Amino acid sequence: MSFVEHLEVLRGHLFRSALAIAAGAIVFAVYKDFFVKEVLMGPTHASFPTYKALCQVGHAIGVGDAMCMKDIDLRMQSTSVSGQFSMFFTLIFVGGIILAFPYIFWEFWRFIRPALTQKELSKTRGVIFWVSLLFFGGICFGYFVIAPYTVNFFANFQLDENIENRWTITSYIDTLVPLILGTGLAFQLPLVMFFLAKVGVMSPSFLRRNRKYAIVVILILSGIITPPDVISQIICTIPLFLLYEISIWLTVKVEKQKALEEKEEWS
Numbered sequence: 001m002s003f004v005e006h007l008e009v010l011r012g013h014l015f016r017s018a019l020a021i022a023a024g025a026i027v028f029a030v031y032k033d034f035f036v037k038e039v040l041m042g043p044t045h046a047s048f049p050t051y052k053a054l055c056q057v058g059h060a061i062g063v064g065d066a067m068c069m070k071d072i073d074l075r076m077q078s079t080s081v082s083g084q085f086s087m088f089f090t091l092i093f094v095g096g097i098i099l100a101f102p103y104i105f106w107e108f109w110r111f112i113r114p115a116l117t118q119k120e121l122s123k124t125r126g127v128i129f130w131v132s133l134l135f136f137g138g139i140c141f142g143y144f145v146i147a148p149y150t151v152n153f154f155a156n157f158q159l160d161e162n163i164e165n166r167w168t169i170t171s172y173i174d175t176l177v178p179l180i181l182g183t184g185l186a187f188q189l190p191l192v193m194f195f196l197a198k199v200g201v202m203s204p205s206f207l208r209r210n211r212k213y214a215i216v217v218i219l220i221l222s223g224i225i226t227p228p229d230v231i232s233q234i235i236c237t238i239p240l241f242l243l244y245e246i247s248i249w250l251t252v253k254v255e256k257q258k259a260l261e262e263k264e265e266w267s
Helices: 003-030 032-040 049-060 083-115 118-122 127-156 169-186 189-198 204-209 211-225 230-266
Strands: none
Touching: 003 032, 003 083, 032 083, 049 127, 083 127, 083 169, 127 169, 127 189, 127 230, 189 230, 204 211, 204 230, 211 230
């Protein structure tokens, strides 16, 4: 196809993706009360699953209620006339993207799939499943692990007892959404490395050789997306480092497969 024909095909994929996002946004809008009170504001309540799990661990190890979390004494505020109204559209748009992510990636895959050979396609079976699984796994990790630590830390941090923490809803959303979506995208690291190894750009020796630099980058990234306390940074660092090690394992498999194929071609 010509360049213009490719653009026409791409426009069709983008249009269908936009419809999927709109459908997801409608679901979010219909169940707005649940998503706002239970999901969005969840990390501010003592009944949040992460806090309940910590409380149960505290009782199990014999420290009583020391690890239990009380409701955070926060009153959100909106400081502009249309603040809550515009935030509503931001929330349903982001929610629509999250709900429609598997379909959006499927449309993207349909666009690039014709450029792949039959042999390449046979090695990419299940890619939509694995990309979606890692994305939602990252979303869950960001929401249930990083978000509650972040919210609780900043809610209880005070320079002086006379200074009251009173957040705007915009500030709260602007903190949580990039954090959670960023974690979902960060969990794509193994698949990105897998495909880079497939095309010969990445190798396991390169990843092993630069592991120490990767650890520094992971620590910096963990420091950016988590509050400045050691425990939350360690909790964020461990899975990111494991993803890096999984990336090395996947690139080793790709390298062995390539060596086997070359051997078969020569024999």
